[in-house]
Amino acid sequence: MARLFRRRRALLRPAGFDELGLRRALSDRMLPFLVAAMAFLAALALAGAVGAASLARHWREGAGASLTVQVPRGDAPASGQSGTRLAAVLALLRDTKGIREARALTDDELAELLRPWLGSGVERLSLPLPAVVQVRLADATAELGGLTPRLEAAAPGTLVENHGVWVGRLTALARSLQACAGMALIVVAAVAAAVIAVATRAGLAARREAIEIVHGLGATDSYIAARFAFRATRLAAAGGLVGAIAALPVLLELATLTAPFAGLQPDEGGQGGLGVLPPVLWLALPGLPLAAAAIGFLAAQGTVRRWLRRLP
């Protein structure tokens, strides 16, 4: 029954009735290939934008919300108080509003921290190491203006190293990376639109006679533009799909490489598993064929309608 129906339909209107001969005029070779290349680039730019955003967030929330305080001669008794200089500093820090946690690093942690610079024999060095206090702030913007003089009073020589300046610079860097990625996306979309417009123009020139015949038979501009747009949309969507799929392994590899910088532990993302891609990208990647389709539709419609205005 279904076969009979299909045969009847085939006789009435061969599947994909192509009165303008667009199957050859808008070839399924070059256009999808070029759009796939654009989609691939767009995927990389998108990944760049998402990556820069997550690094910026990580720096603001992680490194930005911490201070390092160095207390020289931490074991020495504090002036005018009982207890060591380190204890005085810790007590002061813990009383300060806006500080969530203040913790002195153990000797082992300190040795670990210095190992890259001083080698594995750190423990046996006879250098006088300062005590180091790691301070976590309630948030990166906490106002700690008067902290330095008060620490100086409690334990002279104490140094406060604020990561805020670096975080500010890195965040600005991440923002400009995002802006670059955004501009790359816009350029890629514009080039895709231009590629589709050029292919459509070539198709119009190749099928000029058929278009004039169909126009003369009373086809509206909308009808002719829709025939072209239907084909261009399908080809662009196919190209976008191929490009997005081709970009996936590259993005996974990049995400695996950058995971440690974004504060992910290797076991969180697994070794190159699909989980390393930020969820935003999982939403954006399927958007690429859709965006390509939309660009294909609009570029073809605009090009054909403008071209048709030369006919009476």
Next chain:
Amino acid sequence: MKRVPAARLEWQECRRDGTGSRMVRFESVGLRYGRAGQADPEVLHDLSFAIPEGGFRWLLGPSGAGKTSLLRLMYLAVRPTRGRLSILGADIERAERRALPGLRRRIGVVFQDFRLLGHLSAYDNVALPLRLAGRPEGQIRADVMEMLRWVGLLDKLAQRPAQLSGGEQQRVAIARAVICRPRLLLADEPTGNLDEVQAERLMQLLKEMNRIGTTVVVATHNDAMVARHVARSLRLDHGRLVSA
């Protein structure tokens, strides 16, 4: 020539509305090719005539007289450079561009060089105007088969134009021209590529259309044909109407 009974020709128009009794009216129409402002010579000058609904006209004149240009004005492939032109009751010189496709669908044209779509079968070529008019696929088949039977090409419906003889292509062209049952049917030297028998057969088809109420204009060189089928004529010479 066997007469085709009228009952077999009851296919539908793609659109119908009142057009008044003047199907075609030219008032001091001039036509100049090339872009506006460019000084190409005028190819048609001061044409004034009217053709009533249901009329038949020969369009005569030597080669280069302007017959094709006059037909192009009538099938809305060009707009007049000056004067007033009314086709199917619409003022063409003032009509908006988007009003023209609807008018074109009610005008059938048979070209000397057929202008069939080479990659489509005879069936699809004939079905094209119905599809352009948005007729549902299910309603197309009966009309197309009817037209192909009328022009005697039922057995060739799947052939492409390149697989058909000149006469067969011309019959596909006329089937396509009349499938929407046009109010106005124009033919530009339709017998130029046909032998005597085929030309006569085509004339019978055109007259059959005229008999059921279609206004018909046929441009031709074929004096023998004109002598055989007596009708009023428009005669052009050097872009001027010398008799109407």
